[in-house]
Amino acid sequence: MTPAFAAPGTPALPLHVIEGSALDSWLDTQEAPVRGWVVANGFTGARGQTLLVPGPEGTPAMALVGYATPAERARHRFLLAGAAQALPAGTYRIASGLSGAALATEAFGWLIAGYSFDRYRDKAPAAARALIAPEGLDAGRIETLAAAECLTRDLINTPASDMGPAELEAAARSLAETFDATVAVTEGTALLDQNFPMIHAVGRASPRAPRLIDLRWGDSGPKLTLVGKGVCFDTGGLDLKPAVSMALMKKDMGGAANVLGLARSIMASGLAVQLRVLIPAVENAVSGNAFRPGDILTSRKGLTVEINNTDAEGRLVLADALALAAEEDPDLIVSMATLTGAARVAVGPDIAPFFTDDEDAAAALARAGASMADPVWRLPFHDPYELKIEPGIADLDNAPGGGFAGAITAALFLRRFAGAGRYVHFDIYAWSPAATPARPKGGLAQGSRALFYALPEMLGL
Incomplete structure (x- = not known):
């Protein structure tokens, strides 16, 4: 799907978003018939409440949505999207009650609430509830x-039978074609020739050839390199996972899906960076x-790695890619990786933890995550634990x-390969285990929206 706001000028029903404590003051601005209708129907502004208010002809003149209390909004995300599903199909415009972030x-949330993964089933289109882009909003950025x-969700939701290393490469090439980027791929035994031994080692047991996908875009500005774990399916290798742990392993390329989604946002918005995306698939x-x-x-860096569990493979493929990234000394x-349980x-599954030694980057990410309903939380690169990743042999x-x-x-292991420059690592889940407003059960972008909003500050743009 291509989420979009309704065209300006489209006839639309005014939508008032009303917090419970603001209901009385809003009612004071309305005519007596509206006040009477709202009171008679028991509308209080509670979470999830909706109400159509008729005009003189009996047809809807406006719609009301309850916006709960600040405490409830801290516990429930995308309240408008959740309530909108109870409204009749049609086009709406936000008339009051929301501003700023x-x-x-x-x-x-309204736009992504229309997402559905329908590739493998016939499904009647859902009733459309369109929204006019609110005044003062950067509609293009939200779209x-x-x-x-939606790109990230589609990639993660696709089963491994149709989303192997070659298909992940095809997704990167399609994105590159859309935005005039370039893609280079090192595949199969060429990984050994080009000194990516750990990517080859992890992927060589599959008949689907391992590869390193290298996308580049932009020729001016700070150098930004995104590295995404692209393990398209993880059996655990010889340290085989039990069935219950293997059930969701189609999502083990969630890091790759997230960096491709983030790359799409960066390129579509024309962010002034020299972007590189590396995906070991x-x-x-x-x-x-x-x-x-x-x-x-x-490894590519020359460091030797003892394999004590073949199910800890993500850090191995990321290590070779990070070593390559560091060779260019980007800014x-x-x-991003679905790395550790x-x-x-x-x-838990709802928060994207990240690691960095850069205090300014950490603060920027925390602010962006809070303002854009993309929760992130900093975990420490705790140096005394370095001893735990040094086996002796x-x-x-x-x-x-x-x-x-x-x-x-795991984060400390990756830091050994990321060079001496600025580095941020996200250990994401990339999956919504239960349906909530605007977030159906399934693949999920995590941390990438916070990153997109924080990048200008992080890179001095």
Whole structure:
């Protein structure tokens, strides 16, 4: 789908978004018949309430949506989108009740509420509830973000049978063609020739050739490199996952899907950066030539890695890509990956934890995440845990024992390859486990919207 606001000038029903505490003051501005109708129908401004108010001819003259209380809004995201589903099909314009960041967030939620993944089933189109772009809103930017969200969801929701390394490459090439970017791909045994040994090692057991996808766009401004984990399906390798843990592994390329969505937003908005997107795309499969527990791999950077668990493969493919990224000394490197279960234990599925040593970047991300309903939370690069990733027999251990601080030790592992420049790592879930307003169960963009809004500040634009 291509989310878009209704064309300006389209006949639209006025929509008033009313917080419970503001209802009385709003009613004071209305004629007696409107006041009587609202009171008689028990509208209080509570969360999820909607009400059509008739005009003199009996046809709807306006619609009301309850906007709850500030405390409830802190607990429930995209309230307008949730309430809008109870309104009849038609076109609406926000007449009162929203401004600033809340207006942008709710308008974005309205657009993405229309998302549905229908590739594999016949489904009648849902009743359309269109919205006129509110005055004072950068409608193009909101539409851009909504399109990026839908791209990310589509990529994650597609099953691994139709979203392997080649299909992920095709998605990157399609995006590049749309925005006049370039793509270079290193595939199969050429990974060994070009010194990406760990990407090759993880992906070599699958008949679907591993590859490194390298997209570039822009020729001026700060250098920004995005690195996304593209494990298109993760069996766990020889350390095979149990069935319950393998069920969602089509989403293990969620980091790649998120950086492609973010790249789309950056290119569509014309952000003045030199953008590079690196995606190591592999399938972690099982066969006679699979890499083994106890193997020692030599990375692109030259650091050796002892394999203590083949199910800790994401950090291996990211390590080679991060080493390549660091060789150009960009102004900022950002990695995004569905990397550890430990991150989910720490913050749950709804929050995107991130790691950085850059205080200004951390503050910018926190502000952007809060204002755009894209919750992020900083976790520490805790230096004393460096000892946990040093096994003694090799430079690094890909799966330290003990069961503690798994998200932190994984992030520390990646930092070893990201160079000495500015680096931010996101350990995301990329999945909504239950349907909520504007967020159906399934693939999800996490952290990428906060990044998009924070990047100008982070890069001095």
